[in-house]
Amino acid sequence: MSDPVVQPVEDGETLARFILHKGHIRGFGTQQARVRANVFMPGPRGELSVFRHTGISERELWELGKTEVAALRGFPLLGRGDLAVCEARAASSSLVIERSEPPRNHANITGWPTEKASQKIIALALAEASRFVPCGEQPALSE
């Protein structure tokens, strides 16, 4: 069996970061709900786990959030933060976004600076550029 091929993610794609924790959402339950910066902080292994929208339906995307993220903790899925790949790359040229399957459509954002304050400023920029989508809701078409 050959090693998995690491493929880049295209600039035109959109990424989803699934959210289980109310503290990760500002104004939870309101029309003005926004994603907090700590949603986009890398984990202990220096990676930020996301899912690509590309090639799957909204329903399939939510299903990935439920089975691959929420089920691991046994908490309900609250929503997701949607982020354009080009916005992520604009936030920091050091970030690397690569497919990392399985699970289906999974990707990792790596290349984070080692200093925590530097990670925080990138996470703040990602949060500013992202859009919160409550669980089960269709995002408004922007294109």
Place this chain on the structure above:
Amino acid sequence: MTQFGPDPWFPVYRTSPGGLFPFPAPQWLTYDLREVGGRSTALWTEIESVARECSVPGWDGYGALPVQPSTVERTRSLLMRMPTGLPEPEIGAEPDGAITLEWHGRSSRALSVSVASDGPLHYAAIIGSSKCWGTEEFHLSFPERLRRLVAEVETQ
């Protein structure tokens, strides 16, 4: 004086100011630490809520480290030293188990400060088109740099 029930995260500290009394202090000298610093009960409740939700490994579904009681205590200690007149932050948690204090103003103004169980405070701020980030030591007083940033973020 407001009373709160038994709580592993927020015990009601009844002590004598300065610890001058070797025995339980007389009632007239006791106080509840949650009322010190002029902070609202809602703020302490929010910290308590975040601490509870994030006290187990993997609380975010992605392998986050748990928030430790010592981190909660240090956060409370910092907030009790925050100058009066500054708005209270919103509370969150980070994948490394740090507690986040966030202030949001209008027009892309935001400040995020990370409080861990020890070490410096890490912060980042976006104020319109400018960004700044760095670290500040916290010992006995609220860092002046952070006080200025909070005021700047909240300024119209």
